[in-house]
Amino acid sequence: MAKIKMTTPLVEMDGDEMTRILWKSIKDELLIPFIDLNTEYYDLGLEYRNETDDQVTIDASNATKKYKVAVKCATITPNAARMTEYNLKEMWKSPNGTIRAILDGTVFRAPIIVKGIEPLVKNWKKPIVIARHAYGDVYKNVEIKVPGAGKAELVFTGEDGSIMKETIHEFKGSGIIQGIHNVDKSIESFARSCFNYALDQKKDLWFATKDTISKKYDHNFKDIFQDIYDKEYDAKFKELGIEYFYTLIDDAVARVMKSEGGYIWACKNYDGDVMSDMVATAFGSLAMMTSVLVSPEGYYEYEAAHGTVQRHYYKYLKGETTSTNSVATIFAWTGALRKRGELDNNSELVHFADLLEKACIDTIEDGEMTKDLAIITTIENPKVLDSFEFIKAIRTRLEKYLQN
Ligand code: NAP
Ligand code: MG
Secondary structure, eight states: OOOBOOSSOEEEEEOOHHHHHHHHHHIIIIITTTBOOOEEEEEOSHHHHHHTTTHHHHHHHHHHHHHSEEEEOOOOOOOHHHHHHTTOSSOOOOHHHHHHHHHTOEEEEEEOOOTTSOOSSTTOOSOEEEEEOOSSGGGGOEEEEEOSSEEEEEEEEOTTSOEEEEEEEEESSOEEEEEOOOOHHHHHHHHHHHHHHHHHHTOEEEEEEOTTTOTTHHHHHHHHHHHHIIIIIHHHHHHHTOOEEEEEHHHHHHHHHHSOOOEEEEEOHHHHHHHHHHHHHHTSOGGGEEEEEEOTTOOEEEEESSOOOHHHHHHHHTTOOOOOOOHHHHHHHHHHHHHHHHHTTOHHHHHHHHHHHHHHHHHHHTTEEOHHHHTTOOSSSOEEOOHHHHHHHHHHHHHHHHHO
């Protein structure tokens, strides 16, 4: 069988620990035998980040602007323990943070749904994709622990010296105050990333804030979304038959719980932090959660939502058997290959991505899975495979589908 051609490269960012081991195995077993894999390779493994003073992360991000599509392996975000383990020159920043800052993107997290791994919310039948605004609010706050009686004020001094002032509270005793902010530019980018991704996925977009209580701060989010929607997206949404739906955050939460899923839920920073953990847990497994960074300009970077699975890696180094789930990492690859195929009008590549995803899902639904899923599945007598047997089981099916 002739290998599938790729006219344009995509950006490949390698990573760390167990996911780096899976990365190679996925390429060797599931990609290179079938595709003339055309990637521009960047090694974001911690050793090479350290060697290049993290320049490689910046280079990989800029390459993503050039080629528009990237796939990334999970990477270590250094902490004190990693400083000694890897003998680091500096405690390098989180690669995901660096990439996001350069691409100005929003992260969308989507669960992979298979029969036999049932959501804890029984009416959820389709994925709920969460988009979290990743700038400002309580994550860039300033706080004061008020020691005793006094007056707290909110003051803005314009560049021209003009002053706006509000009293926050006249304290009679001790208490607390907090200052938070956001900027219109970031909210606008967030809104465009969400609208673009809804068009890309042909799914409804939900957004919610507490604008009835926060008549300026939260209302500003609501107004910016509505304004951009009306001016730039209304016609495109109508053409695809999808909807932009705004409601209050508490109403949104109630509706999400009663829904069957199948939409994108845009959240303010804190709501997204909290709700993404709830939704991920309710869908069953972190190992079945993918993540894509979408920039307002339409650059896409795909990855698994989980980390480098350090505990499994140490077992692997000792020569012990591991049963690490590679599905989210494989779906990062299929996401990137499908997007590459769509941008290049390469229908063969799009079709390959569909078949590889089907092979993953069918393997699990046939009862062959890694340990993390075997523990929670409703399928009787699942066959527990090790990390590499699982990838081979997917390959067996993929080969069969490609022959037909
Ligand atoms: P983790 O790698 O997500 O793993 C936490 C635990 O979740 C694992 O020990 C394992 O549980 C389970 N798990 C996660 N993915 C799995 C998979 N594919 N198959 C089976 N089980 C899986 O999180 P962590 O251990 O807290 O972080 C390790 C490193 O990853 C850190 O250095 C962190 O900086 C980095 N990280 C990177 C990213 C990223 O690049 N996007 C995201 C998060 C964390 P059991 O041990 O119980 O089997
Ligand atoms: Mg969280």
